[in-house]
Amino acid sequence: MKFADLHLHTSFSDGTYTPEELVLQAKECGLAAIAVVDHDTVAGVEFTIEIAKSEAIEAISGIELTAEHNGLEIHILGYLVDYKNKELIERLDSLKRNRIERIYKIASKLKAMGINLDPQAVFDIAIQGTVGRLHIARAMVKEGLVGSTSEAFSKYIGDRCPAYVCGFRFSPYEAIKLIKEVGGIPVLAHPYSLNHDELIPAFVDYGLMGLEVYYPEHTNSMVNSYLGLAKKYNLLVTGGSDCHGDAKHEVKIGSIKIPYELVEKLKAAK
Ligand code: AMP
Ligand code: ZN
Ligand code: FE
Ligand code: FE
Numbered sequence: 001m002k003f004a005d006l007h008l009h010t011s012f013s014d015g016t017y018t019p020e021e022l023v024l025q026a027k028e029c030g031l032a033a034i035a036v037v038d039h040d041t042v043a044g045v046e047f048t049i050e051i052a053k054s055e056a057i058e059a060i061s062g063i064e065l066t067a068e069h070n071g072l073e074i075h076i077l078g079y080l081v082d083y084k085n086k087e088l089i090e091r092l093d094s095l096k097r098n099r100i101e102r103i104y105k106i107a108s109k110l111k112a113m114g115i116n117l118d119p120q121a122v123f124d125i126a127i128q129g130t131v132g133r134l135h136i137a138r139a140m141v142k143e144g145l146v147g148s149t150s151e152a153f154s155k156y157i158g159d160r161c162p163a164y165v166c167g168f169r170f171s172p173y174e175a176i177k178l179i180k181e182v183g184g185i186p187v188l189a190h191p192y193s194l195n196h197d198e199l200i201p202a203f204v205d206y207g208l209m210g211l212e213v214y215y216p217e218h219t220n221s222m223v224n225s226y227l228g229l230a231k232k233y234n235l236l237v238t239g240g241s242d243c244h245g246d247a248k249h250e251v252k253i254g255s256i257k258i259p260y261e262l263v264e265k266l267k268a269a270k
Contacts, residue, residue: 002032002260005253006062007077007189007212007240010036011127012044013064014134016245019048022253023055029254033263035079035240037062037189040095041130042083060263064189065178068169072196073159075189076172077212077238078179080270085182098168099131106136109163110156115145132167133157134247149247172199176206185269187238190215192222197229204233209269214239214256236269237262 009015010022015038017025026034034057036048045061052059061083067074081088100123107119121139122131129135137152146152156163170178179186187210188194188203200208213226214237230237239262243253 003030003254003257004033004035004260004263005031005240005243005256006033006035006037006060006079006238006258006263006266007064007215007242007256008034008036008253009038009064009242009244010044010048011129011245012036012041013038013130014126014132014244014247015129016247017243017253019044019051021245022048023051023057023059025253026052026057027055029252029257031057031254031257032260033058033060035060035062037064037077037079037240039064039066039130039132040099041092042081042088043128043130045083058263060267061184063179063184065175066167066169067172067175069172069199072194072199073169074172074175074194076170076175076179076208077187077189077210078175078182078184079187079210079238079266081179081184082182088178088182091178095168096130102165102167103131103136105165106133106157106163109165113156113162115140115156115163117143117145134244138247172203173206176203176208180207183270185209185236185266187212187236190217190242191226192218197225200229200233204235208235210236210238210266212239213237214258216241216251216255236266238266 126135137149176186239258241255
């Protein structure tokens with residue numbers, strides 16, 4: 001039996017594994033297929049696919065876009081996107097610049113709270129990746145400003161915390177449309193975190209094609225309930241660990257392993 005983990009981040013966003021490390025880890029835990037779904041970027045996809053090939057692992061392209069509806073944060077995964085599409089890359093470049101601006105804004109909010117965090121310390125951690133709150137949290141730990149990344153989120157940069165700054169967010173419609181325009185399959189990520197299943201039919205009308213049913217935080221009853229919704233709305237079923245390498249070391253690659261058959265269904269739907 002072959003297995004896949006379809007929700008992985010690399011150092012091209014806020015994961016710590018380079019594509020090489022990711023592929024080696026995937027091999028170590030016996031995965032037949034992986035998908036890279038970095039936040040707002042496809043920059044790590046080509047490397048990962050190439051390296052995976054040499055290790056006899058199948059890597060498929062992907063992305064995780066941040067959307068919002070009525071103040072609710074919604075993550076939309078896009079599988080099998082054309083990661084070489086020029087318009088997509090241009091659009092994502094503008095999101096990358098937006099994320100850099102946001103780091104300065106968060107740093108100045110922190111400063112107003114008496115916390116001095118040099119934005120450069122954050123960029124040094126992100127290196128080439130699309131920069132975000134997990135990099136801020138890691139920089140704060142490194143600079144001794146908090147004891148842990150979770151403390152950074154709970155005291156300062158988590159949603160509704162004093163140094164929180166909202167980044168660019170698509171509407172769910174725009175995110176789904178963009179993914180479809182570049183040949184991708186839009187899938188609702190970790191539906192438990194949205195916790196508003198009643199919105200799913202509208203997303204299906206916009207073109208949503210799948211649900212991330214298997215996810216570390218999903219209980220058995222959630223899995224069953226999402227399987228029911230997938231059946232009801234004729235949606236593909238996906239799953240993955242959302243591993244960020246050592247940035248969230250409690251979430252390990254392969255902690256969710258889905259049957260390879262689900263990858264075949266995904267590819268067949270393209
Ligand atoms: P951003 O896209 O910059 O808003 O950052 C999103 C990243 O922060 C994702 O990797 C989330 O999983 C992570 N994140 C959001 N809230 C928390 C939290 N309370 N604790 C740890 N990580 C979080
Ligand atoms: Zn992340
Ligand atoms: Fe997510
Ligand atoms: Fe993720």
